[in-house]
Amino acid sequence: MTLATERPPETPHHTKPQPKTLTRPGANGSFALLVIGALLAVSAWSLVDLRINVATLVDSAGNAADFAARMFPLDFPAPAELLALTGKTLAIVLCATLLSVLISIPVAVLAAGNTSPFVAARLGSRGVIVAARAIPDVVLAIVFFRLFGLGALAGVLAMGLHSVGMVAKLYADAVEQIDEGPRSAVRAGGASRLQELTSGMVPQVAPAFVATGLHRFDINLRISVVLGFVGVDGLGFAMASAFRTLDYQRGMALALIVLLLCVVVELLSGAIRRALLRPSERGSRRIGSGDTSGRVSPPWTFRRARRVIYGVTTVLVVVASVWGADLSFTQFLRAFHEPGEVLGLFWPPESGGIMPVLLADLWLTVKIALAATLIGAVLALPIGSLAARNVARSAAVGQAFRGIVVFVRGVPELVLAIVLVVVTGLGGVAGALALGIGSIGLLGKLVADSLEEVDPGVEEAVRATGAGRWQVYFAATLPQAAPAFVGHLLYQLDVNIRAATLLGIVGAGGIGYHLLNASRVLEFGVVTTVMLLVFGTVMLVELLALWLRRVVR
Amino acid sequence: MTATLSEQSAEEVGRFPEPVVRFDGVSKRFAPDVTALDDVTFSVRPGEVVVLLGLSGSGKSTLLRHVDGLRRPTSGTVSVLDTDVGNAGGRTLRGLRTRIGFIFQQFDLVGSLTLLENVCTGALGRLRGPRLGLLSYPRDVRLEALRQLERVGLADQAFQRADTLSGGQQQRGAVARALLQRPEILLADEPVASLDPESSAQVMALIREISAEDGLTVLCSLHQVDLALSWGDRMVGLRGGRVVLDTAASGLGRDEVMAVYSQVGATADAVLAAAV
Numbered sequence: 001m002t003l004a005t006e007r008p009p010e011t012p013h014h015t016k017p018q019p020k021t022l023t024r025p026g027a028n029g030s031f032a033l034l035v036i037g038a039l040l041a042v043s044a045w046s047l048v049d050l051r052i053n054v055a056t057l058v059d060s061a062g063n064a065a066d067f068a069a070r071m072f073p074l075d076f077p078a079p080a081e082l083l084a085l086t087g088k089t090l091a092i093v094l095c096a097t098l099l100s101v102l103i104s105i106p107v108a109v110l111a112a113g114n115t116s117p118f119v120a121a122r123l124g125s126r127g128v129i130v131a132a133r134a135i136p137d138v139v140l141a142i143v144f145f146r147l148f149g150l151g152a153l154a155g156v157l158a159m160g161l162h163s164v165g166m167v168a169k170l171y172a173d174a175v176e177q178i179d180e181g182p183r184s185a186v187r188a189g190g191a192s193r194l195q196e197l198t199s200g201m202v203p204q205v206a207p208a209f210v211a212t213g214l215h216r217f218d219i220n221l222r223i224s225v226v227l228g229f230v231g232v233d234g235l236g237f238a239m240a241s242a243f244r245t246l247d248y249q250r251g252m253a254l255a256l257i258v259l260l261l262c263v264v265v266e267l268l269s270g271a272i273r274r275a276l277l278r279p280s281e282r283g284s285r286r287i288g289s290g291d292t293s294g295r296v297s298p299p300w301t302f303r304r305a306r307r308v309i310y311g312v313t314t315v316l317v318v319v320a321s322v323w324g325a326d327l328s329f330t331q332f333l334r335a336f337h338e339p340g341e342v343l344g345l346f347w348p349p350e351s352g353g354i355m356p357v358l359l360a361d362l363w364l365t366v367k368i369a370l371a372a373t374l375i376g377a378v379l380a381l382p383i384g385s386l387a388a389r390n391v392a393r394s395a396a397v398g399q400a401f402r403g404i405v406v407f408v409r410g411v412p413e414l415v416l417a418i419v420l421v422v423v424t425g426l427g428g429v430a431g432a433l434a435l436g437i438g439s440i441g442l443l444g445k446l447v448a449d450s451l452e453e454v455d456p457g458v459e460e461a462v463r464a465t466g467a468g469r470w471q472v473y474f475a476a477t478l479p480q481a482a483p484a485f486v487g488h489l490l491y492q493l494d495v496n497i498r499a500a501t502l503l504g505i506v507g508a509g510g511i512g513y514h515l516l517n518a519s520r521v522l523e524f525g526v527v528t529t530v531m532l533l534v535f536g537t538v539m540l541v542e543l544l545a546l547w548l549r550r551v552v553r
Numbered sequence: 554m555t556a557t558l559s560e561q562s563a564e565e566v567g568r569f570p571e572p573v574v575r576f577d578g579v580s581k582r583f584a585p586d587v588t589a590l591d592d593v594t595f596s597v598r599p600g601e602v603v604v605l606l607g608l609s610g611s612g613k614s615t616l617l618r619h620v621d622g623l624r625r626p627t628s629g630t631v632s633v634l635d636t637d638v639g640n641a642g643g644r645t646l647r648g649l650r651t652r653i654g655f656i657f658q659q660f661d662l663v664g665s666l667t668l669l670e671n672v673c674t675g676a677l678g679r680l681r682g683p684r685l686g687l688l689s690y691p692r693d694v695r696l697e698a699l700r701q702l703e704r705v706g707l708a709d710q711a712f713q714r715a716d717t718l719s720g721g722q723q724q725r726g727a728v729a730r731a732l733l734q735r736p737e738i739l740l741a742d743e744p745v746a747s748l749d750p751e752s753s754a755q756v757m758a759l760i761r762e763i764s765a766e767d768g769l770t771v772l773c774s775l776h777q778v779d780l781a782l783s784w785g786d787r788m789v790g791l792r793g794g795r796v797v798l799d800t801a802a803s804g805l806g807r808d809e810v811m812a813v814y815s816q817v818g819a820t821a822d823a824v825l826a827a828a829v
Contacts, residue, residue: 181661190651190678296695
């Protein structure tokens with residue numbers, strides 16, 4: 001006994017071996033904990049420094065009342081105009097998403113380890129993906145407006161090219177996850193490389209490709225509103241114009257429309273995606289057999305009819321969108337008369353004599369992102385937990401919280417930010433709060449998904465000892481998922497830095513404001529500088545995330 | 554043991570003088586210290602039904618994959634249907650592959666496609682360009698695919714998604730796919746290792762029957778010794794990438810075959826496991 005008490009306390013260990021815990025000792029592990037602690041401390045300090053507290057909110061109450069008085073009654077545009085605006089926005093977003101899908105398919109095939117023909121192609125296409133993601137769509141839009149002039153084209157190209165960064169990455173992941181069997185079987189039958197891909201790979205990845213495209217459509221819809229502030233046509237542009245002329249009644253009416261549109265599209269595409277990716281249960285999709293003898297074309301079952309209807313509808317929608325977005329090919333070609341001259345405007349990067357201001361505002365953007373991530377974590381952890389099937393008391397509770405997460409994801413941060421800018425005044429508070437609340441959408445989902453993926457055996461074991469629901473949660477569920485949370489939080493921070501930059505455009509604080517301003521006063525070198533500064537910061541966060549994810553597991 | 558050629562086998566040698574598959578000193582190394590095939594020399598004459606025996610990792614799959622150029626030898630030559638497989642590429646190799654059917658352990662059908670479309674992919678080698686969807690295949694290919702499905706007894710399942718079928722049905726579908734190539738040689742890599750005994754018997758009988766009908770040369774790897782003895786004409790045993798047994802099946806005792814497994818120095822348990 002005495003011997004035992006004199007021993008140094010052992011590191012806690014569990015009865016079952018758990019590969020994922022934070023408690024692995026070692027220099028790397030301790031350093032990782034230190035870094036995580038420091039990040040938390042800086043985030044908390046940012047929250048204080050930005051004066052995000054009850055007093056600020058109370059002070060803003062007067063503003064809020066004033067604002068509410070000025071936004072009512074809401075002034076909706078005439079139905080025909082509203083329909084035209086909505087149609088324009090949807091058409092631009094659909095064209096942009098389609099463009100990104102068309103570019104992403106070959107890029108992904110070249111980038112995926114199992115289909116890439118040679119190393120240079122793989123590295124090159126990975127480079128394309130990283131570059132597409134690194135350049136913010138707003139910057140692309142500014143460049144393309146300069147190149148192509150006003151209209152839908154710049155918006156479609158900006159969103160389309162930037163989306164390749166995400167879409168091609170996810171497509172490459174999907175290609176790398178295919179079952180190689182059918183592909184080598186087709187190859188063994190003497191098929192060419194292209195046939196191998198179309199017959200062995202395409203049928204396997206098609207559902208994931210469509211689902212990713214729909215997902216990106218949701219994101220682009222929200223982004224299109226932001227791009228409205230730099231001149232991309234549609235609802236966002238109309239909203240930006242209204243706010244610019246301080247017409248809050250019209251502006252908020254449009255914001256409400258955007259909000260509803262985003263949520264509806266999110267719910268719709270979410271439902272389609274779930275249906276697409278649902279694993280087929282064996283035997284569940286059998287069709288009635290018997291009268292197919294001698295047929296060599298598919299019988300007209302309900303399912304085939306439905307598929308044909310879906311296909312025809314899709315084609316019609318795409319045609320309508322290309323027509324509705326009013327894309328002009330001659331406009332596209334015109335840009336190639338003097339592309340060098342226009343691009344020369346953006347290079348070399350210039351500070352415009354305001355480098356200290358830029359750096360200070362970059363720091364403000366990072367602070368906003370850190371504070372927002374902390375707010376997001378505090379909100380998303382309980383909400384995400386309650387949305388997890390294995391944590392929620394009942395299926396209804398779980399679904400209700402999933403519903404909250406989906407709803408928040410549908411809300412464009414921009415609309416939130418605008419409301420908050422008006423309520424709390426220009427500056428970081430509005431940005432941090434908007435992004436913090438918005439974080440529930442992504443972070444809540446990631447938290448819920450990780451919790452649902454834990455080993456249920458461990459939970460069973462703890463439950464078998466007579467533990468209560470929350471004891472099981474803290475003893476078995478949470479510890480298993482916790483390492484994944486570190487990755488999620490850093491990812492959210494990454495997303496928030498980018499988003500904080502964009503929100504600066506509407507006056508929610510930070511470096512983004514200079515993007516818009518510099519492009520207005522035609523100092524395009526400054527646009528490049530801002531872009532490089534944000535890019536460098538995001539890269540730093542990604543490197544940190546890469547390292548932490550490797551250490552904390 | 555290799556000297557004990559039976560009379561039946563000697564007759565066959567006389568009837569078919571020219572081998573269709575010839576391995577000459579073939580070695581395959583995946584890493585400097587991983588040898589999958591070690592100086593393999595043997596040949597197969599037209600119409601022979603050869604069973605490859607050996608423990609997992611003895612080189613059976615690698616050997617089969619050398620026949621249609623899915624793997625290339627580190628040294629030695631593989632000659633199949635008068636083509637130097639190791640040095641063939643592009644069109645020549647694809648042309649050769651269309652003449653060789655391959656049946657895999659995991660069936661390797663595309664689960665989300667109908668059985669008929671899966672079978673049609675067997676014709677890709679002689680069609681030009683990519684195909685998406687059943688209707689992208691010419692009608693005569695589809696008719697021929699349906700005929701092959703009739704032969705394997707699955708015509709009534711033609712429009713079922715492949716992943717709704719049982720393992721035995723999927724493997725019979727894979728046989729139909731290989732037959733649509735109009736192959737001269739049929740390779741089968743553990744075709745029944747993932748099937749229950751009843752489906753196994755069905756599939757093996759089907760392969761034997763069809764290869765006799767079409768006059769196919771068959772190379773099939775198996776790990777069930779009893780099944781192999783009653784099924785093949787000739788047994789080739791591999792151990793550590795080397796050929797350690799090559800003899801006619803008739804008159805061959807179970808114990809002699811078991812020697813392929815026991816000589817490796819495996820424990821009695823491993824031998825039993827391999828035999829089950």
